[in-house]
Amino acid sequence: MSKYMRVILVVCEQTSPAGSCRQRAMDYDEGQYKYYAGPRSLPAGGRCILAMGKIYSTEVRTSPMASHCG
Numbered sequence: 001m002s003k004y005m006r007v008i009l010v011v012c013e014q015t016s017p018a019g020s021c022r023q024r025a026m027d028y029d030e031g032q033y034k035y036y037a038g039p040r041s042l043p044a045g046g047r048c049i050l051a052m053g054k055i056y057s058t059e060v061r062t063s064p065m066a067s068h069c070g
Contacts, residue, residue, distance in 0.1 A: 003055055005037040006030035010050040018066040021050040046070060 008028040012021035024047060027040045037053070048066035052059065 002032040002034045004031070005033045006052075006054040007037040007040055008050075008052040009040045009042055010052075011042050011044045012048040012050060012066040014048045014066040014069070015046055016066075016069055017048060021048065021066040 006028065007030075008026065010021055010023050011025040012018075013024050014021065025042050027042050029037045029040055031037065042049075046069075048069040050061070050065050050067070052061045054060070
């Protein structure tokens, strides 16, 4: 049974963890999927990223917003 899913990947301007993410680049995938949305990738070059996913009404984000830096 498929479900509506979305995955969003944002490359931030920040190069160290921060409570916000100033968007430099973004890619996403959404639709009806049986297993997962994606994969998605972007070159980050030492910058932080923000990753978000959604299945129906459940949302998951990295925290803090600008994280996984380097």
